Amino acid sequence: MPKTETFILNMGPQHPSTHGVLQVQLELDGENIVHAKPIMGYLHRGIEKLLESRTYVQGVPYTDRLDYVSSMNNNFGFCRVVEELAGIEVPRRAEYIRVIMAEFNRIASHLIFIGTLAIDLGASTGMLYTFRDREDILDLFNLVCGARMTFHYIRIGGVAADVQPEFVAQAYAFLDKVPHFMEEYNQILSGNEIFTRRLKGVSQLSVEESLAYNMTGPNIRAAGLPYDLRKVDGYSVYPEFSFAVPVGKKGDNWDRYQVRFREIFESAKIIRQALDGLPEGEFMAKIPKVLRPPKGEVYSRTESTRGELGFYIVSDGSTKPYRVHIRRPSFVNMQGLDAMCRGMLIGDSVAAFSSIDPLMGEVDC
Amino acid sequence: MHNGILLTAAGWIRDILTFLFGNELLVNILMTLVGIGAIISVILTSAIVFTYAERKVCAFMQVRIGPNRVGGRFGLLQPVADMLKLMSKEDIIPNGCDRVVWSLSPMLLFVPSALIYSFFPFDDGAILADVNVGLFLLLAISSQAVLPFLMGGYASNSKYAMIGGMRTVAQMLSYEAPMAFSLIGVVMLTGSMKMSAIVEAQATHTWFVLLQPIAFVIYLITATAETNRTPFDLVEDESEIVAGPFTEYSGMRWALFFLAEYANLLSISILTTTLFLGGWHGPVLPGAVWFWLKVLVMIFVFMWFRWTFPRTRIDQMLSFSWKVLLPLALVNMLLTGVGIYLYQSLC
Amino acid sequence: MTDYMSKTRLAELQKEFPAVHYDPEAAQPAVYVPADSLLALLKFLREDESCRFTRLADLTAVDYKDCFEMVYHLFALEDMTWIVVKVKLEHGQPVVPSITPVFPGAEFEEREVYDLMGIDFTGHPDLRRILLADDFIGHPLRKDYVQELPPVVPRIRKGGR
Numbered sequence: 001m002p003k004t005e006t007f008i009l010n011m012g013p014q015h016p017s018t019h020g021v022l023q024v025q026l027e028l029d030g031e032n033i034v035h036a037k038p039i040m041g042y043l044h045r046g047i048e049k050l051l052e053s054r055t056y057v058q059g060v061p062y063t064d065r066l067d068y069v070s071s072m073n074n075n076f077g078f079c080r081v082v083e084e085l086a087g088i089e090v091p092r093r094a095e096y097i098r099v100i101m102a103e104f105n106r107i108a109s110h111l112i113f114i115g116t117l118a119i120d121l122g123a124s125t126g127m128l129y130t131f132r133d134r135e136d137i138l139d140l141f142n143l144v145c146g147a148r149m150t151f152h153y154i155r156i157g158g159v160a161a162d163v164q165p166e167f168v169a170q171a172y173a174f175l176d177k178v179p180h181f182m183e184e185y186n187q188i189l190s191g192n193e194i195f196t197r198r199l200k201g202v203s204q205l206s207v208e209e210s211l212a213y214n215m216t217g218p219n220i221r222a223a224g225l226p227y228d229l230r231k232v233d234g235y236s237v238y239p240e241f242s243f244a245v246p247v248g249k250k251g252d253n254w255d256r257y258q259v260r261f262r263e264i265f266e267s268a269k270i271i272r273q274a275l276d277g278l279p280e281g282e283f284m285a286k287i288p289k290v291l292r293p294p295k296g297e298v299y300s301r302t303e304s305t306r307g308e309l310g311f312y313i314v315s316d317g318s319t320k321p322y323r324v325h326i327r328r329p330s331f332v333n334m335q336g337l338d339a340m341c342r343g344m345l346i347g348d349s350v351a352a353f354s355s356i357d358p359l360m361g362e363v364d365c
Numbered sequence: 366m367h368n369g370i371l372l373t374a375a376g377w378i379r380d381i382l383t384f385l386f387g388n389e390l391l392v393n394i395l396m397t398l399v400g401i402g403a404i405i406s407v408i409l410t411s412a413i414v415f416t417y418a419e420r421k422v423c424a425f426m427q428v429r430i431g432p433n434r435v436g437g438r439f440g441l442l443q444p445v446a447d448m449l450k451l452m453s454k455e456d457i458i459p460n461g462c463d464r465v466v467w468s469l470s471p472m473l474l475f476v477p478s479a480l481i482y483s484f485f486p487f488d489d490g491a492i493l494a495d496v497n498v499g500l501f502l503l504l505a506i507s508s509q510a511v512l513p514f515l516m517g518g519y520a521s522n523s524k525y526a527m528i529g530g531m532r533t534v535a536q537m538l539s540y541e542a543p544m545a546f547s548l549i550g551v552v553m554l555t556g557s558m559k560m561s562a563i564v565e566a567q568a569t570h571t572w573f574v575l576l577q578p579i580a581f582v583i584y585l586i587t588a589t590a591e592t593n594r595t596p597f598d599l600v601e602d603e604s605e606i607v608a609g610p611f612t613e614y615s616g617m618r619w620a621l622f623f624l625a626e627y628a629n630l631l632s633i634s635i636l637t638t639t640l641f642l643g644g645w646h647g648p649v650l651p652g653a654v655w656f657w658l659k660v661l662v663m664i665f666v667f668m669w670f671r672w673t674f675p676r677t678r679i680d681q682m683l684s685f686s687w688k689v690l691l692p693l694a695l696v697n698m699l700l701t702g703v704g705i706y707l708y709q710s711l712c
Numbered sequence: 713m714t715d716y717m718s719k720t721r722l723a724e725l726q727k728e729f730p731a732v733h734y735d736p737e738a739a740q741p742a743v744y745v746p747a748d749s750l751l752a753l754l755k756f757l758r759e760d761e762s763c764r765f766t767r768l769a770d771l772t773a774v775d776y777k778d779c780f781e782m783v784y785h786l787f788a789l790e791d792m793t794w795i796v797v798k799v800k801l802e803h804g805q806p807v808v809p810s811i812t813p814v815f816p817g818a819e820f821e822e823r824e825v826y827d828l829m830g831i832d833f834t835g836h837p838d839l840r841r842i843l844l845a846d847d848f849i850g851h852p853l854r855k856d857y858v859q860e861l862p863p864v865v866p867r868i869r870k871g872g873r
Contacts, residue, residue: 325770335816
C-alpha cells in the first residue's frame with residue numbers, strides 16, 4: 001500500500017479569485033480539500049487605531065475604506081453610532097435619503113457579488129453584465145455626491161447635500177430597469193444548467209452551524225433564519241417600509257446566491273417607497289461645530305450588505321473617540337470558510353469563498 | 366476531375382518547379398515542402414486572425430467594444446501589438462524547474478497540433494496525406510497533446526501547474542473515448558477512414574450532421590473538452606489554478622501554448638466541417654470558399670460556447686464523460702448499425 | 713425593537729452568580745464578572761431557558777490605561793434582548809479564558825484582540841496573530857503603544873541570480 005499524504009496549496013495573496021489580498025491555505029488530498037485556513041491581514045491599515053486620533057467628524061471618511069463597495073452602509077453605521085452617542089436627532093428627510101443611498105449601495109454590492117461569483121465559476125460574461133448595471137448606480141452616486149467609490153456622503157447629523165430632482169428622476173428610471181436586467185442575469189446565469197449544478201448542494205451550512213460560526217447577513221439568511229437587522233432592530237426609518245426578508249432553505253451556495261439575488265428586488269422596493277414618500281425639510285441636523293459627545297459607550301449595528309456591521313465606541317468626553325471597535329461582518333463570516341470547504345473540491349472552494357462575499361478592506365480593517 | 370482552386374494553384378506551382386528543375390523526385394520533395402509551408406502559414410495566420418476574432422466576439426457578447434485603438438477604429442492591428450508584446454517579454458525561467466522538459470513542453474505541444482493538418486482535405490484533392498486510416502491517425506496523433514501538458518505541469522515546479530497537468534491527463538483520456546466512439550458512426554456510414562472518402566460520401570448522400578445528430582452533439586462536446594475551452598477549461602482554469610500548466614511560462618514560450626491552442630481550435634473546427642458538414646462541398650461557390658465558410662461558422666460556435674458557459678467541476682466533467690457521453694456514443698453505434706442494416710435490406 | 717435585559721432579571725442573574733456585579737443606577741448596566749467565572753456565566757446565559765443569548769454580537773477589549781476590559785455584547789434572538797458582559801483585567805499580564813467552548817464563532821475576534829491588544833486567551837484552539845505579521849512586536853491598540861519605525865534591513869539574496 002503506497003503511503004499518501006496531503007499537500008498544502010497556498011491560494012493567494014496573489015490569486016485571480018481571492019477578491020483582494022486574502023491567502024487561503026488549502027490542505028489538499030488530491031483534488032479534495034481537507035482544511036481551508038484563511039490567512040488575512042495583508043490589507044490591515046489599523047483603522048481602529050487611526051480613528052482614535054481623529055475627531056468624530058474626521059472619522060467618517062475612514063469608514064468608506066472598510067467595505068469599499070458599499071461605503072454608504074458604512075457611513076450610515078458609523079454616523080448612527082455617533083448620533084446615538086451625542087444624542088443628535090436626524091431630520092426625517094435625511095433619514096429617507098440615507099435609506100435610499102444605503103439600499104442603492106446594497107444593490108450595487110450584490111451586483112458585484114453576482115458578477116464575481118460568475119467569474120469565479122468561469123462565466124466572465126455574466127460579470128460584465130452586472131458591472132454594466134452597477135455603473136448606473138455609480139452614476140447616481142456621482143450625481144449626488146461627486147464620488148463613485150468612497151462617498152463620504154452620509155455625515156454625522158444628516159447627509160452632505162440634498163438630492164436634486166434629476167437624481168430622483170434618474171433613480172426612478174433605474175428602478176424601472178431592475179426587473180429587466182435581473183431577467184437577463186436569470187437567462188445567462190441562473191438558468192444555466194452548469195451554473196446551477198456548480199452551486200446546488202455545495203458547501204451547505206445549517207442554521208446551527210451558521211450561528212455557531214457567528215455568521216450574519218445573507219449567509220445566515222440562506223440557511224433559513226430570517227435574521228435581518230432592518231427588521232430585527234428596525235433602525236432608522238426602515239419600519240415605515242414594507243419589504244420581505246428572502247431566506248433560503250438549505251444554506252448551500254445556491255441559496256446564498258438566490259438570497260442576494262432576491263434582496264436586490266427588495267432593496268428596489270424599499271427605494272421606490274422611500275422616493276415616493278420623500279418628506280420635505282432639512283437634510284442636515286444642527287450639530288455643534290466641535291462635537292463632544294458625553295462620556296459613555298455605545299454599541300450599535302446596522303445591516304450592511306455583508307451582515308451585521310457594528311460600531312462600538314467608547315467616548316471619554318473629548319472630541320476624539322477613546323476606543324472604536326468595528327465588528328466587520330466579512331471578518332466574522334470568514335470563520336465559516338473551513339466548514340464550507342471541508343470535503344469539497346478545489347473548484348468548490350472558489351465558489352464557497354465567493355458566496356461568503358468577503359471584502360478584504362473590511363476583513364483586514 | 367479534381368478542379369478546386371487550391372489544386373489548380375498547386376498544379377501551377379508544380380509546372381513552374383518542373384520548368385525550373387526538371388527532376389521529378391526533386392519537384393515532388395519541393396511540392397511537399399510547399400504543402401507544409403502552406404499549412405504552417407495557415408496555422409500562423411489563423412492564430413493571428415483568431416486572437417482578433419476571439420477578442421471581438423468576446424467583446425460583442427460582453428457588451429463591450431473590444432480592441433479599438435491599434436490600427437484604426439476596429440483595432441485591426443491588435444494581434445500585431447499582442448505579438449510584439451509577447452516577443453519583447455522577458456523569458457522567465459522559474460527556480461528549481463526541470464529545464465530540459467520545461468523548455469521542450471511548449472514546442473512538443475505544437476507538433477501534434479500541426480501534424481494533424483496533413484490529414485485535412487482543404488479542397489477537392491487538396492490534402493497532404495490522404496492515407497487509408499486518416500481518421501484513426503488523426504485521433505492517435507491529437508491525443509499525444511496530453512504529454513506536453515503533463516510535462517509542462519510537472520517541470521514547472523509549481524503546485525498550480527502540477528494540478529493542471531494532472532487534470533489534463535484525466536480530462537483528455539476520458540474524453541478521448543467518447544470522441545472516438547462517436548466518430549465510429551461516421552466511419553460505419555462511409556465504410557472508410559480515408560478523409561477524402563468521408564467527404565465524398567457526404568456529397569453523394571447528405572451531410573452526416575443529419576444522419577448522425579447524436580454523434581455530432583457528442584463530438585461537439587468532446588471537441589470542446591479536447592481543446593480545453595470553456596465549459597471544460599479545467600486545465601487552464603484561471604479562477605482556481607491560475608493558468609494550469611502555463612502558469613510559469615512567459616513571453617514566447619507562453620505564446621507557443623497559445624498558438625497550439627488556436628491551432629487546436631482550427632483543427633477541431635476543420636474536423637467538424639469535414640466529418641459532419643460536408644467538407645468542401647456546396648453549391649455555386651468554389652470548394653475552398655465553402656470549406657472556410659463552414660470552418661469559420663464552427664469557430665464562431667466554439668467561441669460562443671466559451672463566452673457563454675461557466676466552467677464545470679472536475680467530478681462533474683469526468684462523470685459526464687463516462688456516465689453520459691460514452692453510453693450515448695455506444696447506443697449511437699448500435700442505432701447506426703441497425704439503420705445501415707435496414708437501409709441495405711430495404712433498398 | 714430591541715431592549716436591554718430588565719433590572720429584575722439582572723437581579724435574578726446576580727442571585728445565580730454572586731460573583732457578578734452591576735451598577736443598578738445605570739440605564740443599561742454592564743454586567744461585570746471576574747475572569748474565572750466568565751465561562752460559567754456565558755454558558756448559563758446561552759443555554760438557560762430564561763435567557764437564550766444565542767448570538768455573540770460583538771467581542772472586543774478596551775485599554776483603560778490602568779486596566780483592560782473585555783466587552784462581550786450578547787443578543788437573544790427570541791426575545792430580542794441585549795446584555796453586555798465585561799471582564800476587568802490586570803494591566804500587567806492580562807489573561808482571560810477563551811469563550812470558544814461556548815461561542816465557537818468568537819475564534820477570529822479573540823485572535824484579533826490577542827493580536828492588537830495583547831490579551832491572552834487560555835484554551836483558545838489557535839491563538840496566533842491574525843492581522844499583523846507573525847514577527848510583529850507590540851500590540852498597537854494599547855494606549856501605551858509607541859510606533860517605532862522598523863530598522864531598515866538590507867535584503868540580500870544568497871546565491872541569487
